[in-house]
Amino acid sequence: MKRLAVSLLCLFLVNCGPKAFVKGTYDQDVNRENLLNDSWSETDMQKAVADLVNSLMSHPSIATAKRPPVVMVTQLQNKTSEHIDTQSIMDMVRVDLMKGGKVAFIDKEARGDISEEYNYQNSGMVAEESKKGPGGQTGADFIINGRLDSIVQEVGKDKTVYYKLVLNMTNLKSGVISWSDQKQIRKQFRKKTIGL
Numbered sequence: 588m589k590r591l592a593v594s595l596l597c598l599f600l601v602n603c604g605p606k607a608f609v610k611g612t613y614d615q616d617v618n619r620e621n622l623l624n625d626s627w628s629e630t631d632m633q634k635a636v637a638d639l640v641n642s643l644m645s646h647p648s649i650a651t652a653k654r655p656p657v658v659m660v661t662q663l664q665n666k667t668s669e670h671i672d673t674q675s676i677m678d679m680v681r682v683d684l685m686k687g688g689k690v691a692f693i694d695k696e697a698r699g700d701i702s703e704e705y706n707y708q709n710s711g712m713v714a715e716e717s718k719k720g721p722g723g724q725t726g727a728d729f730i731i732n733g734r735l736d737s738i739v740q741e742v743g744k745d746k747t748v749y750y751k752l753v754l755n756m757t758n759l760k761s762g763v764i765s766w767s768d769q770k771q772i773r774k775q776f777r778k779k780t781i782g783l
Contacts, residue, residue, distance in 0.1 A: 625774065626669055627669055627671050627735075627737075631750060631774075632675070632676055632679060634770070634772065635752045635772060636676065636679045638770045639680070639754050639768055639769075640684055643754070644684070644687050644689065646766045648729070648758075648766060649689050650689070655688075655689055655690050655691045656690060656691070656729055657691045657692070657693060657727050657729075658691070658692055658693070658728065658730070658731055658756070659692065659695050659729070659730050659731070660677045660695070661677075661731065662732055663676055663677050663732065663734065663735060664732075664734040664735065666736045666737070667735055667736065667737035667750070669737070676735070676752075677731075677733075680731065693724075693727045704719075705719065705720055726759070727759055728758070728760070729757060729758060729759060729765065730756070730757050731754060731756050732754070732757070733752065733754035735751070735752050735753075736750070736751045736753075737749060737751075744778040744780075746776045747776075748773070748774045748776070749772070749774075750771070750773075751772075752772075754767070754768060754769075755767045
């Protein structure tokens with residue numbers, strides 16, 4: 588009897604514990620909407636970035652430029668209450684803009700690596716005719732940065748999550764914002780009633 592009670596208790600504890608995700612499949616359409624929970628999702632990122640990139644590509648600073656402007660993507664401030672990988676959002680902005688072929692980019696993140704490589708090339712290990720060095724880099728014409736805000740409202744079983752992503756492109760020479768636009772997303776959720 589005691590053994591049966593211990594076995595039942597173990598079975599009960601195993602069934603009541605956290606469930607592990609053990610079987611998965613690849614989603615063939617990464618653009619399909621994903622609303623598994625009420626947090627910022629890849630769908631939100633894809634929609635916001637696509638709209639803002641389209642807006643920027645049609646702006647005269649890019650659309651009618653005689654040569655591709657050189658742009659540096661910097662930081663996106665996260666003013667939401669969530670932990671959101673804002674670098675991933677800005678990477679997507681850069682990649683989508685580059686696909687248009689009308690913009691050239693400076694890689695701010697690579698500056699330390701570039702400086703280290705200059706030092707190595709000047710160490711005597713590299714042939715003189717293939718050396719690169721300081722003073723030959725191209726300067727950025729524009730900087731793109733922005734901010735992500737959210738407002739969460741919850742009343743009874745209803746919850747609304749609102750996001751606003753704003754991007755700015757600032758002219759480096761004048762300091763004037765040449766382009767600015769925003770994408771707003773509102774998602775609505777309803778709590779399920781769980782019966783025992």
